[in-house]
Amino acid sequence: MECIPPVAGCSIHWMHSKTFFLDKQVLFPTLVSNLSRRMNLKGKIRSLISLLVFFVSFSSTALAAEEVRWFDPQKTGLLIGIFITIVLVFGFILYGKKKGSLKIRSIPGLEAMDEAVGRATEMGKPILFSSGLGKMERVATMASMNILGSVAEKIAEYNTPLIIPNYDPMVTTVAQEVVKESFSKAGHPESFKQENIYFVTQSQFGYVAAVDGIMLREKPATNLFLGTFEAESLILAETGNSIGALQIAGTDSTIQLSFFIVACDYTLIGEEFFAASGYLTKDPLVLGSIKGQDFLKLIIGILIIAGGIFSTLGYNFLINFLGK
Amino acid sequence: MRRQIPIVVCFVFGIFMLAQFFVSHPLLTRGYQNVLDWMQIIFVFALLVGALSFLILHLDKISKQQKEWGYNLVALAGLAAMVFLGFFKGIQKDSPFLWVFDNLQVPMQSTMFSLLAFFVASAAYRGFRARNFQSVVLLVAGVLIILGRVPLGEMLHSKIPESATWILNVPSMAARRGILIGIGLGSIATSLRIIVGIERTYLGKG
Numbered sequence: 001m002e003c004i005p006p007v008a009g010c011s012i013h014w015m016h017s018k019t020f021f022l023d024k025q026v027l028f029p030t031l032v033s034n035l036s037r038r039m040n041l042k043g044k045i046r047s048l049i050s051l052l053v054f055f056v057s058f059s060s061t062a063l064a065a066e067e068v069r070w071f072d073p074q075k076t077g078l079l080i081g082i083f084i085t086i087v088l089v090f091g092f093i094l095y096g097k098k099k100g101s102l103k104i105r106s107i108p109g110l111e112a113m114d115e116a117v118g119r120a121t122e123m124g125k126p127i128l129f130s131s132g133l134g135k136m137e138r139v140a141t142m143a144s145m146n147i148l149g150s151v152a153e154k155i156a157e158y159n160t161p162l163i164i165p166n167y168d169p170m171v172t173t174v175a176q177e178v179v180k181e182s183f184s185k186a187g188h189p190e191s192f193k194q195e196n197i198y199f200v201t202q203s204q205f206g207y208v209a210a211v212d213g214i215m216l217r218e219k220p221a222t223n224l225f226l227g228t229f230e231a232e233s234l235i236l237a238e239t240g241n242s243i244g245a246l247q248i249a250g251t252d253s254t255i256q257l258s259f260f261i262v263a264c265d266y267t268l269i270g271e272e273f274f275a276a277s278g279y280l281t282k283d284p285l286v287l288g289s290i291k292g293q294d295f296l297k298l299i300i301g302i303l304i305i306a307g308g309i310f311s312t313l314g315y316n317f318l319i320n321f322l323g324k
Numbered sequence: 325m326r327r328q329i330p331i332v333v334c335f336v337f338g339i340f341m342l343a344q345f346f347v348s349h350p351l352l353t354r355g356y357q358n359v360l361d362w363m364q365i366i367f368v369f370a371l372l373v374g375a376l377s378f379l380i381l382h383l384d385k386i387s388k389q390q391k392e393w394g395y396n397l398v399a400l401a402g403l404a405a406m407v408f409l410g411f412f413k414g415i416q417k418d419s420p421f422l423w424v425f426d427n428l429q430v431p432m433q434s435t436m437f438s439l440l441a442f443f444v445a446s447a448a449y450r451g452f453r454a455r456n457f458q459s460v461v462l463l464v465a466g467v468l469i470i471l472g473r474v475p476l477g478e479m480l481h482s483k484i485p486e487s488a489t490w491i492l493n494v495p496s497m498a499a500r501r502g503i504l505i506g507i508g509l510g511s512i513a514t515s516l517r518i519i520v521g522i523e524r525t526y527l528g529k530g
Contacts, residue, residue: 072348085509172377213395234440270507274511274513277523
């Protein structure tokens with residue numbers, strides 16, 4: 001089958017059949033009506049394929065006057081990388097599902113979650129959770145919500161107040177749902193207080209002022225800063241430090257990580273932040289994907305060393321290929 | 325059904341976003357643009373939800389006369405004033421809305437931002453205390469970089485700025501890239517888990 005997309009129509013050559021020329025004014029309605037008419041399966045399939053080819057061909061000519069480039073060769077290396085990542089991650093997910101339980105190294109920041117919740121309970125003070133400035137489309141915010149789900153379940157068991165001031169209205173709604181579900185799962189739906197999870201403002205420093213104010217008034221025993229943070233990270237963490245709260249932080253920004261390391265008791269660095277939900281829930285599927293991540297890191301490490309050696313010897317093929 | 329539909333929507337759009345990154349067909353590019361436009365539309369509605377949440381929260385605290393409820397009144401008055409000014413006086417140049425923004429909001433934000441200078445000092449004091457070998461390494465590196473970035477460093481020794489640049493470009497960059505690789509892989513794995521529906525806490529129904 002070959003399709004030539006001219007402006008007025010589309011030619012389709014079937015291997016053992018006659019050649020069609022599809023006129024866009026006439027054949028689109030005809031193909032659609034063919035599909036709805038009573039005809040044998042072969043005819044229906046033929047009409048469906050024609051319709052698909054017709055649609056793709058005309059979309060090419062109608063939407064772009066310039067030449068259509070289906071694939072950018074500059075992204076070849078990236079495509080291969082993504083393909084290997086997908087295969088490995090799903091391979092290890094299946095392995096995790098088959099094995100039932102997988103072991104990953106101990107992460108002190110996550111081990112301290114129980115201590116953080118217990119401390120707040122003993123002191124009779126609330127826990128403050130902030131997902132920072134991230135919106136819902138950010139992976140870090142998604143990871144933050146996943147951690148919130150596990151932490152809220154522990155908090156519900158101890159019946160400790162949980163305060164979540166939010167920067168984004170959408171995140172507020174999601175956080176409310178996540179916490180509500182976790183409280184129900186823990187068997188304490190009556191302890192859920194929607195009024196403690198609220199939208200504050202979309203102004204970066206307005207948000208900082210509000211959260212700092214909450215910290216100084218409510219004096220939470222534990223602060224959890226997990227999500228996307230920018231320049232406000234140190235202001236939040238230092239204020240938390242000044243009130244003597246136990247602080248656990250994690251973010252996807254390498255610049256803000258250094259501030260959190262200095263001002264917080266525990267910091268989730270790099271992939272630890274994204275591994276948190278699997279670590280806390282012990283879900284074999286999530287743990288499998290974390291194992292896949294580790295394996296990928298090994299491959300990247302080997303490639304970096306090989307690239308360094310080859311480059312030193314004057315062979316740049318690996319760097320040229322991976323640079324694509 | 326309430327759980328399956330969001331997972332299917334997430335899967336379809338996740339695959340679509342991945343495909344449009346590699347395939348540059350105009351149909352996908354147009355689709356991507358449409359998704360971005362829809363995000364703006366959804367954001368406006370989400371903002372309404374946020375404003376409503378803000379209103380309910382503060383009204384509730386005022387009606388119950390909770391501790392320091394005067395601040396809630398100030399917050400609501402601010403919201404009402406800006407809505408009034410924006411709708412009835414416009415947001416053009418020299419409007420009262422912009423005047424309030426430039427003369428109240430901006431200075432307050434700058435004040436909060438300037439607090440960072442003091443917090444950096446207190447955090448640096450704690451971080452640079454030489455308690456063990458690692459802290460000493462951090463302290464020496466920090467001092468070298470601080471000196472290397474000001475004229476005093478070059479006056480003391482010509483090699484100080486060079487050392488500062490080396491620390492930033494070699495060991496610091498290596499550590500940063502190591503963390504970035506971890507973050508990148510973590511983001512991809514989390515995205516894949518979300519796309520295929522393994523990770524669905526964000527839906528509320530786990």
